[in-house]
Amino acid sequence: MKTRITLLLTLLFFVGNVSFAQQDEECMTKLSIFHEYVKAKNFDAAYQPWMDVRNKCPKYNTAIYIDGEKILDDKIEKASGAEKVNYINDLLKLWDERAVNFPSKTAKGEYAAQACQLMYDNRQLLNKSDSDLYECFNAAYQLDKETFTNPQSLYTYFSLMVDLYDAGKKPAADLFNKYDDVVEKVEDEVKNYSENLNNLVAKEDAGTALTNKEEKFKRYYESYLSAYDQISGSIDQKLGDRANCENLIPLYQKGFEANKGNALWLQRAAGKMSEKDCTDDPLFFKLVHAYHGLSPSAKSAYYLGILKDKEGKISEAISFYEEAIKLETDNFRKADLNNKIGLKLKGRGNYGRARSFFREALRLNPSNGRPYLSIAGMYASSANDCGDTNFNKRAVFWLAADEARQAARVDPTLRSAAAQTAENYMSKAPTKADIFSAGNSGQVVKIGCWIGASVTVPKI
Template identity: 70%
Template sequence: MKTKFTFLFALLLVGFTGFAQQDEECMTKLSIFHEYVKAKNYDAAYEPWMAVRNKCPKFNNAIYIDGEKILEAKIEKAQGAEKSAFINDLVLLYEQRAENFPSKTPKGEYAAKACQLQYDNREILNKTDEELYNCFDAAYKLDKATFTNPKSLYTYFSLMVDLYDAKKKSAGELFDKYDDIVEKIDSEVENYSAKLNPLIEKEEAGTPLSGNEPAYKKYYESYLLNYDIISAGMDKKLGDRANCDNLIPLYEKDFEANKTNETWVRRAVAKMYEKDCTDSPLFVKLVNAQHELNPSANSAYYLGVLKDKEGKSSEAVKFYQQAINLETDNYKKSKLYYRVGDKFKKSGSFGQARNYFREALKLNPSNGRPYLAIAAMYAASANSCGDTPFNKRAVYWLAAQEAAKAGNVDATLKKASAQSVASYNAKAPQRSEIFSCGCSGKVINIGCWINGSVTVPNI
C-alpha cells in the first residue's frame, strides 16, 4: 500500500504544476481528494479538498479541476439554500482559478461558465435578466477570443432579445449584438472548418483516417453542428423583430451619423440583404457607401446584386467575379462562390451554377450545401435531360448520389441529406421496372447540361 501511495504521489507531482517548497499536509490531502474524485466519491473528497483549497490555493491546479467536479456533484444533490451556496461557491472557484492559475484559465471561457451556471439556476438564485446579461456581456468583453461556448453565446443573445422585448434595450443595440455574435460564430465556424477540411479531403481521396484523426474529426464536427444549431436558434429568437419594416426606419435614422463607420455600414448592408430588403433605395445608398469606404470583395458582391436588380446580368457577373478575385481568404471565397452559384441556380443557369458550387467545394470541402444545390438542379432537370421515360427518372439516382455526399462531408446536413436521398430515390425507377427492362448494372448517359452518367442499381 505504501509503495502504491508513493507511486501515486510521484505521478501527481509530475502531472500537475507545483512549487519547489511543497506543504506536506497539502501534498497528502491533495493525493487523498484526487483519489476520491477518480472514484467519483465526491462527498468523501469534499473535506480534504476544502482543506487544501483554503490553506494552499496556489499549490496545484488540481484544486480547481477536481473542485469543479466536487461542487457540481454537490449542486446536483442539494436543495434550497444549500444548493444556492454551492452554486455561488463554484462561481467563486472559477474566480479563484483565474486568480491563482491565470495561464491555465482562459478568461472568457471561465467567466462565461460562471454566467451560464447562474443562468441555468436563475430561479433559485433570484437573478434578473438584466443581471445575467451584464454578466455575459462582461465575460464577452473581458476575453472575446475564448468566449466560444455555443450554448453561452446563444444564452447571451437570448437575454438581449428578452431585454429588448422588455424595452430595456433599443433596436439598435439588439441588431448590433446580433451582428456581433453572428460574426463571432462565423469566425469559429471558419476555424473548425479549416481544421476539418484536411481530414475530409483525406477521406475523399480514399485514405482512411489514422491515429487520433477520427476523434479530432468527431470533435470538430460536434462544434460545427452546435454552432449551426445556435445560429438557427438565434434567427428564430430574433424572428420578425428584424424585418424590413423595422430595419429600414432604423438605418435611415442612423445613416448620417454612421455613414463613415465602416463596421456599421457593412453590417447594415449584410442585414438588409439577409432580410431581403434590397428593393429599398436605402440599400443602394448603403452599398455605395460601403464601396466608397472600403472597396472590397463584399462591396463588389453587393454592387453585383444592384446590377442584377437593374436587370443588367452581364454587369452583375463582372462584379461577382471581381468579388471572388478580391477575396483572399479561402473560407470567405468559398461562401462567395456559393452565393454566386445560388444566383445562377435561381435564374435557371444550372451549368454555370454547378461550376461555382464545385469551386466552393474545392475551397471548403466540409460544407455540404453545394452538393445539395447540385442535387436539386439535377432533380429539376430530370424531365429535360433524359431521352426516354426510364432515363429521365434515372436522373434522380444521380441527384441522390450528389445529395448523399452532403451528409458524408457535413455533419450539420446529415438529416437533410438523408431526406433528400430518400425523396430522389423514391422518384427513380423501382426494382420492378429495373427487372422489366433487364438493365440492371447498365450505364446510362445523361445529356444536356448535366453531361454525366449513372449506373442502374443491381437487383
C-alpha cells in the same frame, strides 16, 4: 556572532523546507485520494480531502480546480434553497481562485462566460435580473472575446439583449449591433472548426485512414459545428421579425449621415438589409455605393451585384459577383460567396453555371454539404428534361442521391436530413424490376443536357 547568525538562518531555512515538503507530501496524498474518488464519482467522499488541498496548497495542481468543479456540480445538483446558493457561490469563487493561481491555464472569456451561464441557469434562486445577467455576459465578452466561444452562452447573451429590447430597456440600434456581434462571432468559430475538419476530410478523400486521435478530433469538430448550427437558427428565430424592413429602414436612414464615413456601420447596414430582403428601398442603393466608395471589398462588390440583379442586368450582376470572389482572400469566405452566387443562379434556372459555383464552394470548403444538396436538387428538377427515355429520366435520381449522400458524409449538421433526401431520390430511381426489364444491369447510362454526366446502372 556572525557565525551564530548564519547557523540560525540555515536552521530556519532547513526547518522551513521540511515544513513545505511535509505540506507538499500531505497535499499530494490527499490530492491522490480525492482524485480517485472523483474518478469513481464518489463526490461526497472526495469533498473533504479536496477542500483540505484547496485551502492548504491552492497552487499545487490544476486537478484542484478541474475535479473541484465536478465535486461542486454534484453538490449543486443535489442541494436546494440556501445550501444550493452557497455551493453555487463557492463554484464561482473556485473559478476566481483558478484564475489567480493558474492564470495561464484559465481562459478569461471562457470562465467569465461560464460563471454568467451558471448565474443565468439559477437566476431565480440568485435573484438576478435580465439586466444583471446581460451586463455579466457583456463584461465577459468585452474582457476576452477570443475565448468567449461556448455556443450556449453566445445564445444566452443575445437572448438577454432581445428580452431587454422587448422590455424597452435597450434601443433597436443596440439590438441589431449585438446581433451582428454574435453572428460574426459564431461565423468565426464555424470557420475555425470547418477549416480543421476540412483537413481531415481531405485526408479521408485521399484514401488515408484517420488515426484514433484524428477520429476523436473529427468528432469534436463535428460536435461543435452541429452546436453552432443549432444556435445560429435559434438566434435568428429569437430575433424574429424585429429586424424587418419597417424597423431597419428608418433606423438606418436616421443614422446614415452620421455614419456614411464608417465602413463597418455601412457594411452591417447593407448586410442586414440584404438578409431581410429590403434591397428594393433606395436606401440600400445609398448604403452600397457609400460602402463601396469608402472601402471596396468582396462584400461591397457582392452588394453591387445584388443591385444589378434588382435592375435585371444579369451579366453585370455576374461580373460584380465574380469581382467579389476575386477580392476575397479568405478561402472559407470565398466558398460562402461561391455558394451564395450559385444559389442566385439556381433560383434563376441557370443550373449549369450554378453548379460550377457550387463545385468551387465545395473545393474551398469541403465540409459544407449544402452545395451538394443544391446540386442534387437541380439534378432532380431536371430529370424529365435531361433523360431521353423514361428509364434514363429516372436514372438521374441516382446522380441526385449520390450528391445527397456526399452531403451526409461530409457535413455533420446535415447528416440526417441529407440521408433522408438521398433515400427519397432513390425511391424515384429505377427499381430492380425496371433494370431487369431494360436488360441493362451494370451498363453506363449517359445523361444529356446541362447535366452532362454518366451513371452506372446497379448490377442485379
